[in-house]
Amino acid sequence: MANLQFDLVSPERRLASMEASEVQIPGADGDMTAMADHAPTITTLRPGVLRVVHSGGTDEYVVVGGFAEITQSGVSVLAERAMPKSExxxxxxxxxxxxxxxxxxxxxxxxxxxxxxxxxxxxxxxxxxxxxxxxxxxxxx
Missing domain, CATH: 1.20.5 (Single alpha-helices involved in coiled-coils or other helix-helix interfaces)
Structure with missing residues (x-):
């Protein structure tokens, strides 16, 4: 399965930068899952849980506001607020x-x-x- 580059940053810190097989995004117009070769898209975020599936398992982050840019080779999320779900x-x-x-x-x-x-x-x-x-x-x- 093809992977894509995933990056998650908030004003406070960079939370993640990794190769992922899929990224589940809480978009303002509904949830979406980005995978390699996804059509280029930009969406605003609503408060929700962002999930990143990668070779080591699944990581979850709570995000509030911001936007996600999806390209064929990656997903960049710039969140107003973000933190690992465990925090x-x-x-x-x-x-x-x-x-x-x-x-x-x-x-x-x-x-x-x-x-x-x-x-x-x-x-x-x-x-x-x-x-x-x-x-x-x-x-x-």
């Missing part, structure tokens, strides 16, 4: 969820008669809650 503790998840809720409150204050940005901020909260549930963490109100 996402309940406290770290609570912090991410609190940031999303603060962004929603700010959007409600700033965009009183413009539902689009407020709806986007509310969706971010829903996506974060879903990620937490997926990885076994709970949203505490």
């Amino acid at each position: 996402v503790t309940q406290d770290a998840f609570n912090d991410l969820l609190a940031e999303a809720k603060a962004a929603h409150a700010q959007a409600q204050e700033t965009f009183k008669n413009e539902p689009g940005p407020v709806d986007d901020a509310a969706k971010l909260i829903a996506d974060m809650v879903a990620v937490g549930g997926h990885i076994g963490l709970t949203a505490n109100d």
